[in-house]
Amino acid sequence: xxxxxxxxxxxxxxxxxxxxxxxEQTGDLLIQSYKATAEEVKAxxxxxxxxxxxxxxxxxxxxxxxxxxxxxxxxxxxxxxxxGSAATRA
Numbered sequence: 001x002x003x004x005x006x007x008x009x010x011x012x013x014x015x016x017x018x019x020x021x022x023x024e025q026t027g028d029l030l031i032q033s034y035k036a037t038a039e040e041v042k043a044x045x046x047x048x049x050x051x052x053x054x055x056x057x058x059x060x061x062x063x064x065x066x067x068x069x070x071x072x073x074x075x076x077x078x079x080x081x082x083x084g085s086a087a088t089r090a
């Protein structure tokens with residue numbers, strides 16, 4: 001696995017550190033962030049996604065809350081549809 005660090009929440013305290021990495025082979029993002037609360041998970045389930053799709057969260061998945069300030073680290077596709085650049089570091 002070839003990961004590239006993209007960014008960490010600015011001014012992060014030592015015991016909280018939402019962080020984003022990019023798997024350069026697959027283009028997948030690995031995100032460390034805050035767990036969604038039970039209330040947030042319930043709200044997501046009530047809204048749903050597409051008709052007929054389960055709103056259960058499988059054991060191998062989770063819902064996280066990504067602080068808005070972290071969006072700047074998510075790579076945007078370039079004109080070729082490939083992952084482009086994003087701001088790095090904090």
